[in-house]
Amino acid sequence: MAKAMVYIQSGGPTSVINTSLYGAIKEAQKHSEISHIYGSLNGIEGLLKDNIIDLGKEDPAQIELLKQTPGSILGTSRHKLPKDFHNEEYSKIIETCKKHNIGYVFVNGGNDSMDTCYKLSLLCKELNLDIKVMGVPKTVDNDLAETDHSNGFGSAAKYVINTTREIIADAQSYDRYKGYIIEVMGRNAGWLTAATDLLPEHARPDLIYLPENKFDTEKFVKKFGEIYEKKGICIVAISEGIDFERDETNVKVDSFGHKQLGGAASDLAKLINSRLGISVRAIELSLPQRAFSFLTSKVDSEEAEACGREAVKHAVEGMTGHMIAIKRLSDAPYKVEYKPVDISKIANVERKVPSTMMKDDSHMDASFKAYCEPLIKGELEIKMKDGIIETTLLKKVRV
Amino acid sequence: MAKAMVYIQSGGPTSVINTSLYGAIKEAQKHSEISHIYGSLNGIEGLLKDNIIDLGKEDPAQIELLKQTPGSILGTSRHKLPKDFHNEEYSKIIETCKKHNIGYVFVNGGNDSMDTCYKLSLLCKELNLDIKVMGVPKTVDNDLAETDHSNGFGSAAKYVINTTREIIADAQSYDRYKGYIIEVMGRNAGWLTAATDLLPEHARPDLIYLPENKFDTEKFVKKFGEIYEKKGICIVAISEGIDFERDETNVKVDSFGHKQLGGAASDLAKLINSRLGISVRAIELSLPQRAFSFLTSKVDSEEAEACGREAVKHAVEGMTGHMIAIKRLSDAPYKVEYKPVDISKIANVERKVPSTMMKDDSHMDASFKAYCEPLIKGELEIKMKDGIIETTLLKKVRV
Numbered sequence: 001m002a003k004a005m006v007y008i009q010s011g012g013p014t015s016v017i018n019t020s021l022y023g024a025i026k027e028a029q030k031h032s033e034i035s036h037i038y039g040s041l042n043g044i045e046g047l048l049k050d051n052i053i054d055l056g057k058e059d060p061a062q063i064e065l066l067k068q069t070p071g072s073i074l075g076t077s078r079h080k081l082p083k084d085f086h087n088e089e090y091s092k093i094i095e096t097c098k099k100h101n102i103g104y105v106f107v108n109g110g111n112d113s114m115d116t117c118y119k120l121s122l123l124c125k126e127l128n129l130d131i132k133v134m135g136v137p138k139t140v141d142n143d144l145a146e147t148d149h150s151n152g153f154g155s156a157a158k159y160v161i162n163t164t165r166e167i168i169a170d171a172q173s174y175d176r177y178k179g180y181i182i183e184v185m186g187r188n189a190g191w192l193t194a195a196t197d198l199l200p201e202h203a204r205p206d207l208i209y210l211p212e213n214k215f216d217t218e219k220f221v222k223k224f225g226e227i228y229e230k231k232g233i234c235i236v237a238i239s240e241g242i243d244f245e246r247d248e249t250n251v252k253v254d255s256f257g258h259k260q261l262g263g264a265a266s267d268l269a270k271l272i273n274s275r276l277g278i279s280v281r282a283i284e285l286s287l288p289q290r291a292f293s294f295l296t297s298k299v300d301s302e303e304a305e306a307c308g309r310e311a312v313k314h315a316v317e318g319m320t321g322h323m324i325a326i327k328r329l330s331d332a333p334y335k336v337e338y339k340p341v342d343i344s345k346i347a348n349v350e351r352k353v354p355s356t357m358m359k360d361d362s363h364m365d366a367s368f369k370a371y372c373e374p375l376i377k378g379e380l381e382i383k384m385k386d387g388i389i390e391t392t393l394l395k396k397v398r399v
Numbered sequence: 400m401a402k403a404m405v406y407i408q409s410g411g412p413t414s415v416i417n418t419s420l421y422g423a424i425k426e427a428q429k430h431s432e433i434s435h436i437y438g439s440l441n442g443i444e445g446l447l448k449d450n451i452i453d454l455g456k457e458d459p460a461q462i463e464l465l466k467q468t469p470g471s472i473l474g475t476s477r478h479k480l481p482k483d484f485h486n487e488e489y490s491k492i493i494e495t496c497k498k499h500n501i502g503y504v505f506v507n508g509g510n511d512s513m514d515t516c517y518k519l520s521l522l523c524k525e526l527n528l529d530i531k532v533m534g535v536p537k538t539v540d541n542d543l544a545e546t547d548h549s550n551g552f553g554s555a556a557k558y559v560i561n562t563t564r565e566i567i568a569d570a571q572s573y574d575r576y577k578g579y580i581i582e583v584m585g586r587n588a589g590w591l592t593a594a595t596d597l598l599p600e601h602a603r604p605d606l607i608y609l610p611e612n613k614f615d616t617e618k619f620v621k622k623f624g625e626i627y628e629k630k631g632i633c634i635v636a637i638s639e640g641i642d643f644e645r646d647e648t649n650v651k652v653d654s655f656g657h658k659q660l661g662g663a664a665s666d667l668a669k670l671i672n673s674r675l676g677i678s679v680r681a682i683e684l685s686l687p688q689r690a691f692s693f694l695t696s697k698v699d700s701e702e703a704e705a706c707g708r709e710a711v712k713h714a715v716e717g718m719t720g721h722m723i724a725i726k727r728l729s730d731a732p733y734k735v736e737y738k739p740v741d742i743s744k745i746a747n748v749e750r751k752v753p754s755t756m757m758k759d760d761s762h763m764d765a766s767f768k769a770y771c772e773p774l775i776k777g778e779l780e781i782k783m784k785d786g787i788i789e790t791t792l793l794k795k796v797r798v
Binding site: 042 | 781
């Protein structure tokens with residue numbers, strides 16, 4: 001008997017999070033096992049509060065626009081499910097699933113979201129419920145385990161690389177040079193910052209700092225001064241989460257226990273200014289880097305759609321408790337295949353940049369370039385109306 | 400007898416500053432009156448220090464790429480020429496011009512740069528030198544007088560509008576809403592901030608603040624609180640130069656006497672947090688907004704090229720001491736003509752957003768929309784190589 005599916009978007013948006021949803025919708029329409037295509041509003045909270053919409057009632061033209069729509073169209077959340085399956089949150093989720101005859105749950109998110117996905121799949125098995133729970137990878141941080149890379153990373157890397165290029169061109173326009181510190185997303189994994197090293201040598205950061213390495217403040221000040229002395233300019237890219245000793249008495253902590261970081265570039269700029277007397281501009285790439293439609297990588301977009309499709313295909317075949325992983329077959333020509341991976345291996349695990357991909361503490365190894373380059377390739381043709389991006393508007397009809 | 404021309408880029412970069420240079424080069428190639436096409440490195444400092452390059456020796460393919468190259472390819476400066484024509488700086492400039500048989504000087508810049516242009520044209524007249532000095536308009540701030548708008552504004556507005564759209568989509572993804580304050584360039588004129596009001600009503604800032612209006616802190620806190628109360632979210636766009644009472648004891652001042660502002664969004668975010676207890680994210684659009692190739696407006700690009708061409712055309716016909724202004728003939732269909740304007744009317748004058756274009760202190764009048772909308776239309780096709788923008792590399796052969 002056909003059952004409904006519900007799709008959950010979880011964690012921070014990416015340029016292609018809505019593209020995976022698009023893929024799942026298009027695939028689901030082909031399968032008679034799926035009676036209805038629902039969306040959960042604001043992540044897992046939609047199932048908790050019975051805020052479910054019928055995506056089948058949306059205009060197909062709006063569904064097409066998902067591929068260039070920034071943000072998480074269904075809304076997201078960072079809610080963490082409790083450990084104890086007897087907690088009433090689980091009863092509420094089960095109740096919502098039963099009420100709407102839901103047989104398929106898809107969770108599109110990063111490693112915290114895969115924790116949600118894992119718990120739901122365990123619960124369904126334990127209660128012997130016929131609900132298949134599948135994960136779709138997503139994170140600009142690229143720190144999901146068991147997959148070559150995550151949907152969203154390629155586009156974010158493309159944004160970070162090209163925006164850094166523009167900032168460096170701007171900096172190089174002046175002959176009274178100064179310092180620039182560019183702050184890139186990445187709490188514990190420096191994949192995005194590392195990507196700036198793909199720029200041509202005359203227009204790339206002089207120094208890059210990833211959270212994977214111990215940050216040595218004295219060494220940083222010394223190197224900065226030496227480069228500035230030699231070139232009259234010094235451009236640095238850092239991950240927001242670099243291991244920099246700061247006054248953290250007022251730092252906020254979110255529900256997953258992560259510190260709400262930010263301002264590392266600004267703090268380091270002040271440090272250089274006070275120690276070397278060099279004027280330094282701090283630039284935080286901030287929110288646009290994680291979901292900027294105009295620099296979506298075509299490879300990333302196609303893979304995000306494919307992961308949404310694959311999750312649906314495997315779910316209707318009876319699979320549960322797995323995430324669709326991307327397995328790279330070759331760098332050049334770039335080839336991948338999609339492979340479901342047991343979600344217990346992924347939930348709450350962080351994959352960092354391996355030290356073998358770093359040449360030294362300022363630049364990346366050729367192996368990183370070979371890894372990253374295919375992921376930023378190709379451009380999407382963005383539909384504009386009078387100079388402004390067209391985005392999906394959903395009716396969000398509740399069920 | 401044919402003479403050489405020299406082209407000067409001055410002030411901050413825009414997305415189309417190199418496009419005006421492209422237009423000037425292409426036009427100059429058609430005129431036998433022009434013997435050589437030179438570029439002055441780092442603005443007026445190139446003439447002061449005899450750092451002149453021969454653009455005729457560059458690869459034509461690199462010249463074509465100028466139209467999508469960020470930054471000021473010749474380098475820029477903010478050097479202000481002295482008032483006294485007997486100052487040795489003027490002797491040095493004249494010396495460089497004589498040495499290279501320069502008969503045409505083009506200054507591409509904003510109102511400070513038009514001051515440079517004005518002084519040079521006066522000097523040449525006073526000394527009876529056969530050197531024509533012409534201005535090409537450029538400023539993302541759109542504050543040049545005597546022209547409907549300035550080259551660079553349309554593209555910067557397009558960036559600010561679309562990036563604000565992405566930030567709002569990101570903000571709307573969360574149900575635990577908060578506040579966002581987006582800081583846009585504009586020291587004394589709020590044209591760029593005003594442009595965010597072109598977004599559709601469901602995805603535009605709730606409040607916008609321009610430097611043209613007195614900023615009332617108490618009224619701001621009250622309005623922010625009311626909107627947050629009603630919608631659970633409040634999104635504000637402000638100009639960097641809003642009239643906000645801050646501790647300015649440590650603010651730096653540049654050579655034109657302008658305060659080096661920045662951080663208004665961050666200060667206001669702290670204010671809202673301390674007064675209303677609402678968590679507010681401050682986002683400074685920073686350098687990318689003024690020269691982001693990927694959101695170049697086609698209209699802006701075409702007009703920038705045309706202004707470069709027109710300046711050359713008029714100079715070879717014997718005109719001096721004028722800037723090419725854009726005169727709007729109609730909004731819809733959008734039509735303009737190019738008209739040289741006496742530069743004494745432009746130098747050091749700032750054109751602000753007229754109060755008639757504001758509906759109230761939160762939104763713009765329909766007349767602003769009619770004014771701004773045509774300027775952001777149309778997209779450039781950007782050439783990419785392996786996911787990274789291709790930019791001009793000049794050999795910069797000295798003469």
